[in-house]
Amino acid sequence: MTAPRRDGGSPLTPPRRDGGSPLTPPGRESRFSYLSHLECGRCQQRYDADVRQGLCACGSPLLARYDLRAVSAQVDRAALASRAPSLWRYHELLPVRQPAMVVTLGEGMTPLVPLPRLAAEWGIADLLMKDEGLLPTGTFKARGAAVGVARARELGIGRIAMPTNGNAGAAWAAYAARAGIEALIVMPVSAPEITRAECAIAGARLYLVDGLIGDAGAIVAGAVATQGYADASTLKEPYRIEGKKTMGLELYEQLGWRVPDVIVYPAGGGVGIIGIYKALLECQEMGWLGGKLPRLVAVQASGCAPIVRAWEEGADRAQPWQNAATVAFGITVPMPLGDFLILDAVRGTGGCAIAVSDEHILAAQARVAAVEGAFICPEGAACFAAIERLRKDGWIGGDDEVVAFNTGAGIKYPQTVRVRPPVLPAGSDLPGARAKTARGPSGPPRTRAQPAS
Ligand SMILES: Cc1ncc(COP(=O)(O)O)c(C=O)c1O
Ligand SMILES: [Zn+2]
Numbered sequence: 413m414t415a416p417r418r419d420g421g422s423p424l425t426p427p428r429r430d431g432g433s434p435l436t437p438p439g440r441e442s443r444f445s446y447l448s449h450l451e452c453g454r455c456q457q458r459y460d461a462d463v464r465q466g467l468c469a470c471g472s473p474l475l476a477r478y479d480l481r482a483v484s485a486q487v488d489r490a491a492l493a494s495r496a497p498s499l500w501r502y503h504e505l506l507p508v509r510q511p512a513m514v515v516t517l518g519e520g521m522t523p524l525v526p527l528p529r530l531a532a533e534w535g536i537a538d539l540l541m542k543d544e545g546l547l548p549t550g551t552f553k554a555r556g557a558a559v560g561v562a563r564a565r566e567l568g569i570g571r572i573a574m575p576t577n578g579n580a581g582a583a584w585a586a587y588a589a590r591a592g593i594e595a596l597i598v599m600p601v602s603a604p605e606i607t608r609a610e611c612a613i614a615g616a617r618l619y620l621v622d623g624l625i626g627d628a629g630a631i632v633a634g635a636v637a638t639q640g641y642a643d644a645s646t647l648k649e650p651y652r653i654e655g656k657k658t659m660g661l662e663l664y665e666q667l668g669w670r671v672p673d674v675i676v677y678p679a680g681g682g683v684g685i686i687g688i689y690k691a692l693l694e695c696q697e698m699g700w701l702g703g704k705l706p707r708l709v710a711v712q713a714s715g716c717a718p719i720v721r722a723w724e725e726g727a728d729r730a731q732p733w734q735n736a737a738t739v740a741f742g743i744t745v746p747m748p749l750g751d752f753l754i755l756d757a758v759r760g761t762g763g764c765a766i767a768v769s770d771e772h773i774l775a776a777q778a779r780v781a782a783v784e785g786a787f788i789c790p791e792g793a794a795c796f797a798a799i800e801r802l803r804k805d806g807w808i809g810g811d812d813e814v815v816a817f818n819t820g821a822g823i824k825y826p827q828t829v830r831v832r833p834p835v836l837p838a839g840s841d842l843p844g845a846r847a848k849t850a851r852g853p854s855g856p857p858r859t860r861a862q863p864a865s
Contacts, residue, residue, distance in 0.1 A: 442486045447507045450474040450650050453753055461507065464567050466648055473647040473750055475690070476507050476654050484698035492665065497521035499555055499658040505694060506559055506658075507651050513566040515591045517548035519558045520658060524666045524815070529783045530796070534803045538813040540672070541780075542663055545788065545821030549583045549610060551742075552659065552684060552819045557583035559655030560644060565591045572596070573641035575628030577680065577742045578603030579820060581618075582610035584644060589614040596641055598628040603741060606824050624736060625745055646681035647750045653687045660691030663815060664701065671706045673812040676799055678791040678819055679710040679719055679765075680743035682754035689757035706815075708763035710754055711798040713738030713770060716746060719754050723765035728752055739770045739828060740790040742819065764807060772797035777828060790828055792818030 450459040452468035453475050459465050461476065468474055483504050495501035499520030508514055524540050531539035544552035561584065564572055573596035574584055581597035588595040595616040599607065600623060611618045621628045629645055636643045643649060664671060671692070677685045685708060695701035712720050716736035722729065730751035736744050748754065758765050768776075777793035780786050788796075795816040802808040822828065834843070 442504070443482075443509075444503050444511055445507055445509045446479040446483045446486075446504050447509065448477050448479045451477050453750075461650075462567075464569060464642060465650060466643055473653075473753070474650040476650050478505055478694070480694060480697045484700070489665075489669065489700055499558065499655065499662070502658055502661050505654075505661065505691075507654050508559065508562045508566055510566060513562050515558055515562040515565065515587050517554065517558070517586065517590065519547050519554045521662060522546050524663065525784075525786065527780075527784045527786075530780065533783065534800055535810050536799070536803055536808060536814055537811045538672075539799070540813070540815045541784075541786065541788075541792075541818050542659065542815055543786065543788075543818050544659070545792070545818055545823075549579070549586050550821040550824050551579040551583065551789070552656065552817070553580040553583035554587075555655035555658055556580065556652035556683060556687075557587040557655065559658075560584070560649060560652040561587035561591050561593060563651040563654075564642060564644070564649075565593060569642045570594060571639075571641045572644040573598075573632045573635045573639075574644040574646075575599070575625050575632045576603070576607075577625050577744060578607035579742055579824070580646070581616070582607040582614075585611040585614035585616035585618075588616065596632070596635055596639075598631045600624055600628060600744075604824055626747060646683055646745075646748075653683050653690065656684050656687030657691040657694075658687075659684065659817065660688035661695070663688075664691070664695060669700070671701065671704075672815045673706060674709060674763075674808060674814045675706045676709040676711060676795040676814065676816045678740065678743050678794045678817070679712055679748075679754055680745040680791075681748050682710070682719070682745075682750045682757075684817070684819065685710055685757050686750055686753045689760065692761075705761045708757050708761045709795075709798060709802070710758050710763070710765040711743075711794045712765065712767050713740045713743055713773065713794060714767040715770060716744045717765075717767035718745075718747060719751060719758075720765040720767040722751065722755060723758060728755060730755075738773075738790075740773055740794050742789070742791045743794065764802075766798045766802065768794050768797040768801065772801075774828060776800065777822065781822070786818065787822030788818040789820035789822050789825055791820060792816070792822075 450461045454472035455470045523543050527539045547554040571594040576599045578599050585595050597611045597616045598619045601620045635641050679685050715738035716733050718730035718733040732747040736746040773790050773793045776796035
């Protein structure tokens with residue numbers, strides 16, 4: 413059972429009166445970060461943010477807390493528009509205290525792309541895609557890595573270790589290299605192959621495990637216990653989520669400080685959706701955001717859907733999913749540590765959790781590319797498969813404004829599309845070219861990509 417908050421709020425809501433964090437007196441010089449302390453997402457135990465921390469003594473993730481009253485007093489959100497287009501524009505709400513500690517490869521401010529043809533096809537007023545595939549290393553994982561690695565460097569950490577489904581490892585390896593931090597990465601053999609090369613070229617110590625992310629996690633736990641690595645596993649350090657939170661801040665700013673009706677997100681470990689919810693709650697707390705929150709939808713694959721099962725059963729915690737397997741490899745997380753936080757994000761906003769099959773994921777990936785020109789990753793495609801179904805079921809209304817997160821570039825997953833174009837001998841004409849010239853423009857059909865099955 414999720415421990416109820418003493419003040420009745422969500423585990424992600426900052427406490428309304430925290431007493432311990434000094435507010436910035438009016439006129440005091442502004443700070444780069446307004447980080448005040450860490451707080452357990454379950455039992456609300458407070459921890460010092462300026463020493464290295466892992467999980468709470470109760471085993472739950474720690475969340476970064478900020479002096480939000482001071483931020484709202486010091487920061488005019490309209491003035492953010494003149495800042496550089498990177499996630500560091502929200503530095504007051506990020507945990508890195510010194511500007512010199514920032515580690516950046518230019519992450520943030522990804523495009524919010526309208527998808528008018530798909531919207532018309534599915535009967536939705538507005539359908540937008542926040543395209544995270546354009547970030548360094550090709551996925552949204554760059555956000556968590558940039559902030560997590562920068563804060564690790566600030567705290568004097570020289571070696572980090574993490575299990576990964578591939579993309580997070582690639583991102584953390586890149587940012588660790590830039591920060592001069594050693595990285596040990598362990599990923600399942602079935603993780604996207606390109607991510608091995610990304611880790612290796614950045615100089616990470618890389619191992620594959622013949623198993624799933626939990627098996628990689630067990631190996632990392634051993635290295636943390638015996639070899640002095642800091643554990644950078646999902647939600648076992650408090651700062652990755654802060655980087656991912658910027659997806660929510662950016663979306664809100666890009667819509668002109670307005671929120672959509674529905675946000676659809678592919679949830680594995682859940683850091684992305686938890687981060688977006690945390691951002692929205694912090695904006696509420698600062699008085700930046702009034703009115704209704706967007707309904708948050710957690711999308712999983714039917715081959716690994718522990719959160720969907722818990723949501724359907726009305727449970728507060730998920731149970732481990734047996735024999736997990738899906739083409740959307742990033743969301744193959746049989747037992748997420750932040751299960752209760754994901755469920756809280758969904759329930760706290762009147763959202764839902766939905767599972768979609770691999771067949772529908774691949775069909776949606778092909779449809780988005782063919783109709784809107786975007787080659788998205790299978791995890792992102794899961795969102796579109798979910799949107800199509802939720803619209804058919806009436807859960808998404810015709811007047812809704814819907815934002816889907818494409819969490820990565822499709823080009824990182826070449827195996828999701830099989831194509832066999834005809835090979836022509838050098839010096840030859842196109843088949844039927846002569847006849848076509850004589851007959852007019854209609855020639856043989858063009859080669860079409862087939863979704864892999
Ligand atoms: C492309 C992609 N999308 C989504 C996810 C899910 O991430 P999370 O639920 O931890 O935010 C992952 C995780 O590996 C991923 O690689
Ligand atoms: Zn706790």
